[in-house]
Amino acid sequence: MTPMLPIIAKARRRLRGPAWLRWLGGQVRSVEILFVALAILVGMGAGGLTVMQGALARTVQHLLFDLPESVRLSGAPPLHWPQLLVLPIGGAVLVLFNRLVRARRRSLVDAVEANALHGGRMSAADSAVVSGQTILSNGFGASVGLEAAYAQAGGLLASLAGHWLKLRRGDVRTLVGAGSGAAIAAAFGAPIAGAFYAFEVVIGAYTPAAIAPVVAAALAGAQTARRLGVVPYIVNVQRGPEIHTFGYLLYGGLGVTCALIGIAIMRGVALMEARTRAHLPGWSRPIVGGALMAGLAALSPQVLSAGHSALHIDIMASVPIAFVAGILLAKALASIVSLGFGFRGGLFFASLFLGTLVGHLYAGLLGWVAGQSILNAGNAAMVGMAALAVAVVGAPFTMTMLVLSATGNFSLTGAVLAASLVSSTIVRQLFGYSFSTWRLHLRGETIRSARDVGWVKTLTAGRMMRRQPNIVPGDTSIAEFRRRFPLGSTSRVVLTDAVDRYAGIVSPIAAHTEGLDAAEPVATLAGAADMALTPDLDIAAVMRQFDAAQRDELAVIDRDGHVLGLLTEAHVRRRYVDELEKAQRELFGER
Incomplete structure (x- = not known):
């Protein structure tokens, strides 16, 4: 037995990794500036992965729907029936993909769950499946955003780096938040919003120790995306009048409205998913959902994909209130159908688009009741965009900074923050979950945020x-x-x-x-x-x-x-x- 001891010891040293990697991990754990440098590298990688995933999904859309180069799917002209068939075909492709990767045999862990329950440990296989499902769902036109894939890839890169270097549990969690936040920063060209996303959604707390690495990663992610040709997300709305006390009260009412609509959407997704699982075979759910989406898309292509182009079209164009109400109902139903029937993706950007419609409709209805314009429609759309996204995603400062980055309108920031906080408070009181933690709750988990309870x-x-x-x-x-x-x-x-x-x-x-x-x-x-x-x-x-x-x-x-x-x-x-x-x-x- 004794001669075997040196062999066993040597094998254990090999399992622990190369000596230089162990030394580097020790330095990163003990020298804070090196940890910040690591976060910057992770942020750059997350930015690159975000650009790649977005380009891949848009390429699939352009090929399948035969779109002009400068047109996005939600801003396309009315679709013909051969183009509408892409949606149920996409459901069949998603079913085949799930069968190939055996996605239904396990629960896939996202960045929020990883940070809450697993100390930031994420699976490369799970992340590849999540990204693949999201890109396929979005690429074939389902009413979902790519933000889930972006945050998953950025978080995975950070998790792998943290565990290769044997970092502490708290450091890995911070790094995962930095990676996911950098991905969001790259997607929207908004580093401050990306940093707040990391704190509010992925880390679950504003920690002094995490400020430098998270902000550095978000800046690196946004700059990487810009260097690769991604244009920062800017919404050009007419600057409205200065907002006074009465305006804040009205925008507070908009926050209440958005909170109730957000709760209805999240419960609608859960109810639809439960009903379809109970009454439809698993293989048929995305196909049936794709057929229903085709029917909605026949009414308007604005219900498809995340809704980037549709948001700009509806804000810039002077459209009737009835049209806004119709698109709001159709888009909400499309999101519920897409997620309830098994397509994969996020409600982040869909909630932004829906929020602009709610704000536009709110301002129009107030003006119709009063007989004169009371709220600026553009400002109300931006406030609604943030308030509804807060109701779904659960990150008031993230959405406030996103609106500020997108509009550059500092005078609007106070109203956006007020409505966001009203929306967040009501959702916490009446519902208690964001969309990501609500889905975890339906799976049997008890977490309400990414706060570390692992x-x-x-x-x-x-x-x-x-x-x-x-x-x-x-x-x-x-x-x-x-x-x-x-x-x-x-x-x-x-x-x-x-x-x-x-x-x-x-x-x-x-x-x-x-x-x-x-x-x-x-x-x-x-x-x-x-x-x-x-x-x-x-x-x-x-x-x-x-x-x-x-x-x-x-x-x-x-x-x-x-x-x-x-x-x-x-x-x-x-x-x-x-x-x-x-x-x-x-x-x-x-x-």
């Missing part, structure tokens, strides 16, 4: 328990029990029944009480016989069990009732406080 899931009763506790059969006499466990020898003993299953816990103090019949079995003194923990319970569930049992200790048992270990409430509470303090130190960058 340690709660991994800190289980099985990991915390004391193994090999004192165990005796329950039919042992009290006299024998006293002999084996004199006072002061231990604080508790676990009992088992005739078939070696858990039968309760006895304190030696109770067994040494005067007046007991020494011949009686010790099982007569047992407590908590019907209360025990399973090894897979996380620390939050364990604490709830202790609160319900009103006991200082509980046994941990397997499915057959055999004792695995013992856990005390004091130890669990101490571990919980230690982990909270550790998370707090990471939040403020205390290494």
Whole structure:
């Protein structure tokens, strides 16, 4: 056996990676400026991947729908029936892709879930599947955006870099947020919005330690995209009059309206998905959804894809209120159908487009009721764009900065922020989730943001328990029990029944009480016989069990009732406080 030890040690060193990589990882962990430099490299990579994915999806659209070079799908002229057939064909292609990659056999982890539950660890295979599904769905015209693919690719690049360099859990989470934020910054040409997206959506908190790497990555992503020819996202709207107190109140009402519409859309997607899963074979869902999308696209191509061109057309053109209402209803239904029938993508940009329609309609209806123009239609469209996107995505400062970057209108920023905060507050109160966390909730997860709760899931009763506790059969006499466990020898003993299953816990103090019949079995003194923990319970569930049992200790048992270990409430509470303090130190960058 001894000659094998050097071979095993050498193999372990190889598994840990090259020496230079371990050295570099140590430097990045200890020198903050190197971590910022790493974030810049990740941001550049995320920007390049964003440009590549966007170009690929647009190329597919132009080829399939025979579009002129300067026209995007949502701004195309009315489509003919051969072009409409592309949508159900796209559903069939998506089904084939899912079968080839076996996408339905596992839950695909996105950047938000990775940061909340897995310490930033993302799977390259999962990310490739998500990106492929999103590009196919968008390329064939489904009413979804590419933002899911952008953020997934940027987050994956960051996750791989962090784990290659063996970075700390908190550093990997920050890097994943930086990568995803850089991708969004590249997509919209808005580095500040990308940085806030990283904080609000992917990291789940504004952390002082993350400011420099996240902002640096977002700037690098936006600059990379610009150098590769991507034009920053700019919306030219007529600058409206200065907004006073009454205007803020009206825009607050627009925020309420957008919140309710956002909740309705998210619930509509969940309801549609549940109904189609229950009544349609899995292989048919995208095909049927594509056929329904073809019917909607026959009414107007503006319902297709993310809606970039449609947004500009409807803002710049003076269109009737009835047309705006019709497009709003059709686009909302198209998004619900696309996601509910199994197409993959995000609601980020779709919510921006829908928000402009809501704002435009809101201003028009107010003017119609009052008999005169009350709100500037362009300003209302921008406020609605941010407020509805906040309702769906859940990032008020991200959307405020996005509108500011797109319009350059500082006088509008206050109204945008006010409506966004109203929308965010109402959605949290009435619904409690953003679109990404709502879909996780439907899968059975309990997270409400990307805030790191992975340690709660991994800190289980099985990991915390004391193994090999004192165990005796329950039919042992009290006299024998006293002999084996004199006072002061231990604080508790676990009992088992005739078939070696858990039968309760006895304190030696109770067994040494005067007046007991020494011949009686010790099982007569047992407590908590019907209360025990399973090894897979996380620390939050364990604490709830202790609160319900009103006991200082509980046994941990397997499915057959055999004792695995013992856990005390004091130890669990101490571990919980230690982990909270550790998370707090990471939040403020205390290494």
